[in-house]
Amino acid sequence: VNCIQEESSKVIVDLEEELEQLRAALEERGAQLHEIIKEEEQRKKAELKRQLSEGACALQSCDDLLEFANQTLNISKEDEFLTAAKHIKERVTMAPAFRLTTRPSVSEGMSQFAVDFSAEREGLHKLHFLPVPRAPEIDVCSCSVQDNAIHVAWRPLVEADSGADGCRPICYEVEYRKTNHGSSLGGACWERLCDITEAQVTISGLKFDSQFVVVRVRARNKAAAGEFSEPVAMETRAFCFGFDEATAHADLRVHGDTVTWEPQGVRGHDPRLRSKENKSRSSTPSPSKTAGVRAGRERFAGEAYTVLGDHEVNSGCHYWELRPLADWKSFSVGVAYRGSLGRFEQLGKSAASWCLSASQWLQSTLAAKHNNRARSLDWPLPQRIGIYCDYDSGDLVFVDVQRLCLLHAFKTKFNQPIVPAFTVSTTPELRPRCPPALR
Numbered sequence: 001v002n003c004i005q006e007e008s009s010k011v012i013v014d015l016e017e018e019l020e021q022l023r024a025a026l027e028e029r030g031a032q033l034h035e036i037i038k039e040e041e042q043r044k045k046a047e048l049k050r051q052l053s054e055g056a057c058a059l060q061s062c063d064d065l066l067e068f069a070n071q072t073l074n075i076s077k078e079d080e081f082l083t084a085a086k087h088i089k090e091r092v093t094m095a096p097a098f099r100l101t102t103r104p105s106v107s108e109g110m111s112q113f114a115v116d117f118s119a120e121r122e123g124l125h126k127l128h129f130l131p132v133p134r135a136p137e138i139d140v141c142s143c144s145v146q147d148n149a150i151h152v153a154w155r156p157l158v159e160a161d162s163g164a165d166g167c168r169p170i171c172y173e174v175e176y177r178k179t180n181h182g183s184s185l186g187g188a189c190w191e192r193l194c195d196i197t198e199a200q201v202t203i204s205g206l207k208f209d210s211q212f213v214v215v216r217v218r219a220r221n222k223a224a225a226g227e228f229s230e231p232v233a234m235e236t237r238a239f240c241f242g243f244d245e246a247t248a249h250a251d252l253r254v255h256g257d258t259v260t261w262e263p264q265g266v267r268g269h270d271p272r273l274r275s276k277e278n279k280s281r282s283s284t285p286s287p288s289k290t291a292g293v294r295a296g297r298e299r300f301a302g303e304a305y306t307v308l309g310d311h312e313v314n315s316g317c318h319y320w321e322l323r324p325l326a327d328w329k330s331f332s333v334g335v336a337y338r339g340s341l342g343r344f345e346q347l348g349k350s351a352a353s354w355c356l357s358a359s360q361w362l363q364s365t366l367a368a369k370h371n372n373r374a375r376s377l378d379w380p381l382p383q384r385i386g387i388y389c390d391y392d393s394g395d396l397v398f399v400d401v402q403r404l405c406l407l408h409a410f411k412t413k414f415n416q417p418i419v420p421a422f423t424v425s426t427t428p429e430l431r432p433r434c435p436p437a438l439r
Contacts, residue, residue: 037113044106051105065091133157133219133226136172142200145213145234147401149204150176152215154229156199172196173225174217176203178210179233208238239318239389241311241420248307249300252424258325259307261425302344309420312338317390320420321401323383330359332369332423333385335396337416347423348374354410355421356385356398368398368408377407391418 065088072084134157142153152174175190188210193201206213216231243254253260300306313335322333332347334355347355348369357374358381359365366377379400385407386399396410 037110040110040113044108047106048104130221130223132224133221135227135229136199136217136219138215138217138229138232140232143215143232143234145236148206148208149202150206150213150215150234151200151202152176152217152232152234153200154217157219170221172199172201172217172219174201174203174215175228176213176215178212179214180211208236209240211236237317237319239311239313239320239420241309241320243422244308244310244419247299249305251305252307254307259422259424261305298343300343304342304344304346304423305425306341306347306421306423308336308338308341308422312417312419313389313391314417315391317388319386319388321387322385322422324358328425329361330357330425332357332421333387333398334369334421335387335389335418336421338419339416341421347421348372353421354396354412355423356387356408357423358382358385366407368410370410375408379405379407382407387420389418 068084068091069088072081072088075081075084136154136157138152138154142151144151154172171194174193174196176193177188177190179188193203212233212235214231214233216228218228219226242257243259245254248254248259251261251263253262322331324331332355334347334353336347336353340350340352342350342352345352347353348357349372351371354370355368357365357367357369360381364381366379366381367374368377369375382400382402384401386401388397388399389395391414394411394413396412398407398409399405400407
């Protein structure tokens with residue numbers, strides 16, 4: 001009850017404020033109209049005063065001319081009389097009285113200021129409270145998820161939805177949050193976008209680190225905001241994982257979703273020292289060193305500047321991306337059997353890994369590699385590479401995201417869990433994203 005009373009009092013206060021503003025506006029406009037009428041009155045009076053003054057001057061000129069004519073009648077000499085008569089004729093012709101009109105130059109009526117506020121009075125009688133807009137309905141068929149952005153569309157409210165006076169909503173508000181289940185309960189905090197004037201919005205720059213993004217929308221007018229629509233859960237289909245730092249080569253540094261190549265010293269990168277070192281070891285670790293470590297596995301070493309992902313894939317469809325940063329020289333991206341990839345083994349050198357390799361050491365090269373076989377690709381080095389893996393169907397697809405083109409596709413049959421795998425000599429950046437449309 002107290003809440004109802006407080007809300008009622010608040011509405012009454014708001015109503016009084018609006019009525020006071022309306023009265024003030026009417027008084028201000030009335031004062032402006034009064035001033036216009038007064039100015040017109042003063043203008044007409046000044047014009048009539050000027051006309052009366054000109055008439056008085058003309059009458060005085062006529063009196064002077066009559067006086068001169070009477071004096072002329074008393075002249076006895078003919079020459080003087082003719083001269084005076086000619087002068088009288090000229091004065092009569094030029095007399096101001098002959099150029100005046102007795103009609104007033106302005107009308108005494110003020111018909112141009114006829115007042116008719118019947119329409120305004122009718123509008124005042126129709127004054128009513130602004131209706132609260134109803135909840136919009138999200139058009140699920142027009143919503144989409146692509147390239148770390150979600151596009152949300154809803155059916156715009158029509159005049160009937162906003163009240164009899166046809167007051168449309170001023171704007172819309174959209175809220176969204178991430179969650180790992182397809183309901184609006186739980187998950188991260190709601191984030192809001194305001195002042196949306198159209199019945200659609202694209203939310204970009206997202207990082208899809210959850211399975212779903214839940215969205216809802218509501219309309220707002222000058223009075224209040226309406227109720228939110230029914231929330232809609234949009235599936236991101238992103239493969240969320242990180243780097244397994246325990247597998248990273250000693251020269252690789254993992255910072256969140258970025259891997260950098262930071263050589264630790266000259267010895268490990270002197271070709272002469274590497275050749276000596278390679279003579280004393282095989283390309284695969286010995287059974288005594290690998291026994292019992294496949295679950296946690298050792299770091300990569302030697303020429304295998306590799307790091308693995310921390311999540312295994314054993315079913316379903318997954319997508320992620322790699323973006324090389326500035327000044328990169330070479331990198332490889334793909335998938336591998338975690339338990340079968342040797343410690344010193346580079347990606348694509350055995351049947352345990354599939355990858356796409358890019359290099360610009362001496363010249364730009366792009367190749368797909370598997371089981372120590374490489375297929376050169378005649379394509380510019382991409383700035384964003386998308387990896388799509390359908391484990392059950394054995395499809396591994398590499399995509400140029402910016403050009404939306406297929407780079408290469410492997411068709412195989414995975415017989416054990418796989419993990420994302422990366423080899424890098426500079427700084428590629430991993431960005432989990434949704435799959436783009438292919439062409």
